[in-house]
Amino acid sequence: MSEVVVIGGGVAGIQAALDLANHGVTVHLVEREPTIGGHMAQLDKTFPTNDCSMCILSPKMVDVQRHPNIRIHTLSEVKSVAGTPGHFAVTILRHPRYIDMDTCTGCGDCVQICPVEVYSRFDAGVGVRKAIYKPHPQAVPDRVVKDKEHCIECGLCYDACGPQAILHEDEESEMTVDAAAIIVATGYDVFDAKKKPVFGYLRNPDVITSLELERMINAGGPTGGQVRRLSDGKEPKSIIFIQCVGSRDMSLNRPYCSCVCCMQAIKNAMLIKEKHPEIEVTIFYMDVRAYGKGYEEYYERAKSVGVKFLRGMPPEVQADGRGMRFLVENTETGEVQTLRPELVVLSVGIEPTTATSALAEKLGITLEDTGFLRSANDALDTVGTVRPGIYIAGTAVAPKDIPDSVISGGSAAMRAFADTRKPAARARSK
Secondary structure (H helix, E strand, C coil): CEEEEEEECCHHHHHHHHHHHHCCEEEEEEEECCCCCCCHHHHEEEEECEEEHHHHHHHHHHHHHHHCEEEECCCCCEEEEEEECCEEEEEEECCCCCCCCCCHHHCHHHHCCCEEEEECCCCCCCCCEEEEEECCCCCCCCCEEEECCCCCCCCHHHHCCCCCCCCCCCEEEEEEEEEEEEEEECCEECCCHHHHHCCCCCCCEEEEHHHHHHHCCCCCCCCCCCCCCCCCCCCCCCEEEEEEECCCCHHHHHCCHHHHHHHHHHHHHHHHHHCCCCCCEEEEEEEEEECCCHHHHHHHHHHHHCCCECCCCCCCCCECCCEEEEEEEEECCCCEEEEEECCCEECEEECCCCHHHHHHHHHHCCCCCCCECCEEECCCCCCCCCCCCCEEEEHHHHCCHHHHHHHHHHHHHHHHHHHHHCHHHHHEEE
């Protein structure tokens, strides 16, 4: 049977894997994190319907885990690729998990007893996790992972684990897959807001990013769904969103629009107003880009529930004895306004992952000037690359919202499926 390697276990990679597996193709889904799901698993709701993000994603994750044609490789990465189209030799490197995957039940007894707490990357640093942990309750595979870097080897987890699934030692391992095609869906990173020091991110605890707000709003997040000031834990009386932080910025080599920031801010602003109509919410913007189906109506709905929109970009966050102070010109009216928000949310843009460049070199494919993977033709072939048999999908190609990422993953899957039907792939599968 012909095989395909899908690199990246976010929603685009998941869709590609499921589409291929449902056509009888064996899929190796390679994910560098301990769980599949990607950034979508961090979100609370999706626009423009406000459906629960995990209610959409979690069934797909479970389908991937249960599908007989899908092999999941978490904490793994592609080390090298050799061969020719229809006959790629893909070497997959698995990093140590320090857990016996066959005996661990994911019960969490070891997590509860662990005394070490560190910042949780899944919770965007707003919450904490243990040195042995599951990234979130719906993690797939439903297994813990031991963080060797922060573990103090107190021994409590070994005693608490009934199946004795925690390993004192674990090593890297490699395997080579004979693949007819490869799909790259490595997703994105969010812009590091420290690179815009004028907004005071990390210097002022009440300046947070849109991803940190997502984890606050999520009922399963570190604050139980409550928006709080990090300085004192109190509910803010006024919140402002600053758009295009790390997008449409030529000085940072980010000339592109990140596509999702406007709608994400509108969504979160509405969620805040619906729960707490007394909180004053203002969105600073250059242009509101509500381009998708139902998006413009969503924007109008936000205004109807009391979300304010101010066309203008503040030059900096000023601080005095009374807190934060913003001086900004409303470019629609010419009026200069002074606002004193109690919480500032930076709508950080999308950028390529830190590993994208190295992976592209391994695969022999090219990058855009912005660092995203370059497709064969932006108009005619958005998933093909300069190397036949290697396809790209999702936000590894360009900023996309969830529906567009799913469509992109499905498109790449069908191109890869066609490669498995070619004579070289069929001959190898016999």
